[in-house]
Amino acid sequence: SQQGEEDPQALSIQEGENATMNCSYKTSINNLQWYRQNSGRGLVHLILIRSNEREKHSGRLRVTLDTSKKSSSLLITASRAADTASYFCATGESNDYKLSFGAGTTVTVRA
Amino acid sequence: EAGVAQSPRYKIIEKRQSVAFWCNPISGHATLYWYQQILGQGPKLLIQFQNNGVVDDSQLPKDRFSAERLKGVDSTLKIQPAKLEDSAVYLCASSLRDPGKGYEQYFGPGTRLTVT
Numbered sequence: 001s002q003q004g005e006e007d008p009q010a011l012s013i014q015e016g017e018n019a020t021m022n023c024s025y026k027t028s029i030n031n032l033q034w035y036r037q038n039s040g041r042g043l044v045h046l047i048l049i050r051s052n053e054r055e056k057h058s059g060r061l062r063v064t065l066d067t068s069k070k071s072s073s074l075l076i077t078a079s080r081a082a083d084t085a086s087y088f089c090a091t092g093e094s095n096d097y098k099l100s101f102g103a104g105t106t107v108t109v110r111a
Numbered sequence: 112e113a114g115v116a117q118s119p120r121y122k123i124i125e126k127r128q129s130v131a132f133w134c135n136p137i138s139g140h141a142t143l144y145w146y147q148q149i150l151g152q153g154p155k156l157l158i159q160f161q162n163n164g165v166v167d168d169s170q171l172p173k174d175r176f177s178a179e180r181l182k183g184v185d186s187t188l189k190i191q192p193a194k195l196e197d198s199a200v201y202l203c204a205s206s207l208r209d210p211g212k213g214y215e216q217y218f219g220p221g222t223r224l225t226v227t
Contacts, residue, residue: 004153030214031214033214033215035218040223041220041221042115042202042218042219042220042221043154043202043204043216043218044218045215045216045217048214048215088153088154090153092214097142097159097206097208097214097216098144098156098159098166098167099156099214099216100156101146101153101154101155102153103151103152103153104152104153
Protein backbone atom coordinates (compact mmCIF):
# COMPACT_ATOMS: atom_id res chain seq x y z
CA SER A 1 0.00 0.00 0.00
CA GLN A 2 1.13 3.56 -0.62
CA GLN A 3 2.24 5.60 2.34
CA GLY A 4 1.93 9.12 1.01
CA GLU A 5 -1.03 10.94 -0.42
CA GLU A 6 -0.54 14.07 -2.50
CA ASP A 7 -3.00 16.91 -2.70
CA PRO A 8 -4.25 18.20 -5.05
CA GLN A 9 -4.32 15.42 -7.66
CA ALA A 10 -3.98 18.00 -10.42
CA LEU A 11 -2.94 21.64 -10.61
CA SER A 12 -3.02 24.09 -13.52
CA ILE A 13 -1.20 27.41 -13.22
CA GLN A 14 0.03 30.26 -15.39
CA GLU A 15 3.72 30.59 -16.16
CA GLY A 16 5.38 32.72 -13.52
CA GLU A 17 2.96 31.74 -10.76
CA ASN A 18 3.87 29.60 -7.77
CA ALA A 19 2.72 26.00 -7.40
CA THR A 20 2.16 24.35 -4.05
CA MET A 21 1.42 20.70 -3.45
CA ASN A 22 1.07 18.75 -0.25
CA CYS A 23 1.88 15.26 0.91
CA SER A 24 0.46 13.48 3.95
CA TYR A 25 1.75 10.21 5.31
CA LYS A 26 0.76 7.76 8.00
CA THR A 27 3.76 6.35 9.85
CA SER A 28 7.00 7.71 11.28
CA ILE A 29 9.66 8.44 8.70
CA ASN A 30 13.42 8.73 8.41
CA ASN A 31 13.28 11.03 5.39
CA LEU A 32 10.89 12.37 2.77
CA GLN A 33 11.81 12.94 -0.86
CA TRP A 34 10.17 14.63 -3.82
CA TYR A 35 10.55 13.33 -7.37
CA ARG A 36 9.44 14.70 -10.74
CA GLN A 37 8.28 12.61 -13.68
CA ASN A 38 7.90 14.11 -17.11
CA SER A 39 5.50 12.48 -19.53
CA GLY A 40 6.66 8.99 -20.44
CA ARG A 41 9.96 9.19 -18.58
CA GLY A 42 11.57 7.92 -15.42
CA LEU A 43 11.58 9.78 -12.13
CA VAL A 44 14.14 12.44 -11.24
CA HIS A 45 15.05 13.18 -7.65
CA LEU A 46 14.38 16.80 -6.67
CA ILE A 47 15.01 17.18 -2.97
CA LEU A 48 15.35 15.19 0.25
CA ILE A 49 14.41 16.37 3.73
CA ARG A 50 15.30 14.40 6.83
CA SER A 51 12.91 13.89 9.74
CA ASN A 52 14.88 16.30 11.96
CA GLU A 53 14.69 19.12 9.38
CA ARG A 54 11.79 21.52 8.95
CA GLU A 55 12.58 23.35 5.73
CA LYS A 56 14.89 22.95 2.77
CA HIS A 57 15.56 24.94 -0.38
CA SER A 58 16.98 24.00 -3.75
CA GLY A 59 16.88 26.63 -6.49
CA ARG A 60 13.19 27.45 -7.07
CA LEU A 61 12.06 24.60 -4.82
CA ARG A 62 11.12 24.89 -1.18
CA VAL A 63 10.12 21.89 0.90
CA THR A 64 8.70 21.92 4.40
CA LEU A 65 8.17 19.02 6.74
CA ASP A 66 5.90 18.90 9.77
CA THR A 67 6.38 15.55 11.49
CA SER A 68 3.75 16.35 14.12
CA LYS A 69 1.14 16.61 11.38
CA LYS A 70 2.80 13.96 9.21
CA SER A 71 2.78 16.27 6.24
CA SER A 72 5.09 17.95 3.77
CA SER A 73 4.69 20.61 1.12
CA LEU A 74 6.57 21.36 -2.08
CA LEU A 75 6.57 24.91 -3.41
CA ILE A 76 7.79 25.71 -6.91
CA THR A 77 8.30 29.43 -7.36
CA ALA A 78 8.14 31.35 -10.64
CA SER A 79 6.95 28.30 -12.58
CA ARG A 80 8.03 27.62 -16.15
CA ALA A 81 6.56 25.50 -18.92
CA ALA A 82 9.33 22.98 -18.29
CA ASP A 83 7.93 22.40 -14.78
CA THR A 84 4.93 20.64 -16.34
CA ALA A 85 5.19 17.14 -14.89
CA SER A 86 3.90 14.81 -12.20
CA TYR A 87 5.37 15.30 -8.76
CA PHE A 88 5.61 12.45 -6.25
CA CYS A 89 6.44 12.43 -2.59
CA ALA A 90 8.21 9.34 -1.29
CA THR A 91 8.77 8.43 2.33
CA GLY A 92 11.64 6.46 3.76
CA GLU A 93 10.53 4.82 6.98
CA SER A 94 13.85 3.48 8.20
CA ASN A 95 17.46 3.08 7.26
CA ASP A 96 16.76 0.32 4.74
CA TYR A 97 16.70 2.73 1.81
CA LYS A 98 13.21 1.62 0.77
CA LEU A 99 10.75 4.30 -0.40
CA SER A 100 6.97 4.37 -0.50
CA PHE A 101 5.54 6.64 -3.18
CA GLY A 102 2.27 8.53 -3.26
CA ALA A 103 -0.02 8.76 -6.29
CA GLY A 104 1.38 12.12 -7.36
CA THR A 105 0.22 15.61 -8.30
CA THR A 106 0.03 16.46 -11.99
CA VAL A 107 1.12 20.05 -12.60
CA THR A 108 0.39 21.86 -15.85
CA VAL A 109 2.06 25.22 -16.45
CA ARG A 110 0.30 27.28 -19.11
CA ALA A 111 2.33 29.66 -21.25
CA GLU B 112 28.33 9.48 -15.29
CA ALA B 113 26.04 7.09 -17.16
CA GLY B 114 22.54 6.72 -15.79
CA VAL B 115 20.46 3.63 -15.15
CA ALA B 116 19.91 1.73 -18.38
CA GLN B 117 16.83 -0.35 -19.13
CA SER B 118 15.72 -2.40 -22.09
CA PRO B 119 13.52 -2.82 -23.93
CA ARG B 120 11.72 0.53 -23.73
CA TYR B 121 8.44 -0.89 -25.00
CA LYS B 122 6.99 -4.39 -25.12
CA ILE B 123 3.64 -5.70 -26.29
CA ILE B 124 2.72 -9.29 -25.52
CA GLU B 125 -0.38 -11.42 -25.31
CA LYS B 126 -1.66 -12.71 -21.99
CA ARG B 127 -0.09 -15.94 -20.83
CA GLN B 128 3.14 -15.14 -22.68
CA SER B 129 6.38 -14.47 -20.86
CA VAL B 130 8.54 -11.35 -20.89
CA ALA B 131 11.85 -10.24 -19.43
CA PHE B 132 13.23 -6.81 -18.62
CA TRP B 133 16.86 -5.89 -18.16
CA CYS B 134 18.46 -3.23 -15.99
CA ASN B 135 22.01 -1.96 -15.64
CA PRO B 136 22.41 0.31 -12.60
CA ILE B 137 24.81 3.19 -12.12
CA SER B 138 28.34 1.89 -11.58
CA GLY B 139 29.11 1.41 -7.90
CA HIS B 140 25.48 1.46 -6.74
CA ALA B 141 25.02 -1.52 -4.47
CA THR B 142 21.25 -1.23 -4.10
CA LEU B 143 18.89 -1.96 -7.00
CA TYR B 144 15.10 -1.68 -7.08
CA TRP B 145 12.36 -2.77 -9.43
CA TYR B 146 9.09 -0.83 -9.35
CA GLN B 147 5.76 -1.29 -11.09
CA GLN B 148 3.92 1.90 -12.05
CA ILE B 149 0.36 1.51 -13.22
CA LEU B 150 -1.09 4.42 -15.19
CA GLY B 151 -2.22 7.20 -12.86
CA GLN B 152 -0.50 5.75 -9.80
CA GLY B 153 2.82 6.12 -8.06
CA PRO B 154 5.57 3.51 -8.34
CA LYS B 155 5.13 0.40 -6.23
CA LEU B 156 8.23 -1.42 -5.07
CA LEU B 157 8.41 -5.01 -6.31
CA ILE B 158 11.85 -6.05 -5.14
CA GLN B 159 14.99 -4.55 -3.62
CA PHE B 160 18.48 -6.02 -3.98
CA GLN B 161 21.56 -5.26 -1.94
CA ASN B 162 24.46 -6.43 -4.11
CA ASN B 163 23.15 -9.82 -5.30
CA GLY B 164 20.98 -10.54 -2.27
CA VAL B 165 17.25 -9.82 -1.90
CA VAL B 166 16.42 -7.29 0.83
CA ASP B 167 12.68 -7.03 0.26
CA ASP B 168 10.38 -8.88 -2.13
CA SER B 169 7.23 -8.72 -0.05
CA GLN B 170 5.19 -7.13 -2.85
CA LEU B 171 6.48 -9.31 -5.66
CA PRO B 172 3.78 -11.70 -7.00
CA LYS B 173 6.04 -14.71 -6.76
CA ASP B 174 3.70 -17.05 -8.58
CA ARG B 175 4.43 -15.20 -11.82
CA PHE B 176 7.21 -12.68 -11.21
CA SER B 177 10.87 -13.47 -10.65
CA ALA B 178 13.99 -11.36 -10.48
CA GLU B 179 17.67 -11.95 -10.18
CA ARG B 180 20.81 -9.90 -9.86
CA LEU B 181 23.69 -12.17 -10.64
CA LYS B 182 27.16 -10.85 -9.79
CA GLY B 183 25.58 -7.88 -8.03
CA VAL B 184 25.40 -5.64 -11.10
CA ASP B 185 22.81 -6.18 -13.87
CA SER B 186 19.36 -7.39 -13.02
CA THR B 187 16.54 -9.14 -14.87
CA LEU B 188 12.84 -9.08 -14.01
CA LYS B 189 10.66 -11.78 -15.58
CA ILE B 190 6.92 -12.26 -15.79
CA GLN B 191 5.60 -15.70 -16.66
CA PRO B 192 2.75 -15.97 -17.54
CA ALA B 193 1.62 -12.39 -18.02
CA LYS B 194 -1.87 -11.18 -17.13
CA LEU B 195 -3.77 -8.18 -18.43
CA GLU B 196 -3.31 -6.39 -15.09
CA ASP B 197 0.47 -6.53 -15.53
CA SER B 198 0.23 -3.73 -18.10
CA ALA B 199 2.34 -1.00 -16.55
CA VAL B 200 5.68 0.76 -16.69
CA TYR B 201 8.46 -1.21 -15.00
CA LEU B 202 11.06 1.09 -13.51
CA CYS B 203 14.51 0.15 -12.34
CA ALA B 204 16.37 2.35 -9.86
CA SER B 205 19.66 2.21 -8.03
CA SER B 206 21.19 3.97 -5.06
CA LEU B 207 24.36 4.19 -3.03
CA ARG B 208 24.23 2.54 0.36
CA ASP B 209 25.79 5.47 2.14
CA PRO B 210 23.75 7.48 4.68
CA GLY B 211 26.26 10.31 4.41
CA LYS B 212 25.39 10.77 0.76
CA GLY B 213 21.66 10.56 1.18
CA TYR B 214 19.03 8.05 0.26
CA GLU B 215 18.07 9.31 -3.19
CA GLN B 216 17.33 6.83 -5.90
CA TYR B 217 18.28 7.16 -9.57
CA PHE B 218 15.71 5.87 -12.02
CA GLY B 219 15.98 4.46 -15.49
CA PRO B 220 13.58 5.45 -18.30
CA GLY B 221 11.39 2.40 -17.69
CA THR B 222 9.88 -0.33 -19.84
CA ARG B 223 6.28 0.16 -20.89
CA LEU B 224 4.56 -3.24 -21.00
CA THR B 225 1.22 -3.74 -22.70
CA VAL B 226 -0.49 -7.09 -22.24
CA THR B 227 -3.30 -7.77 -24.73
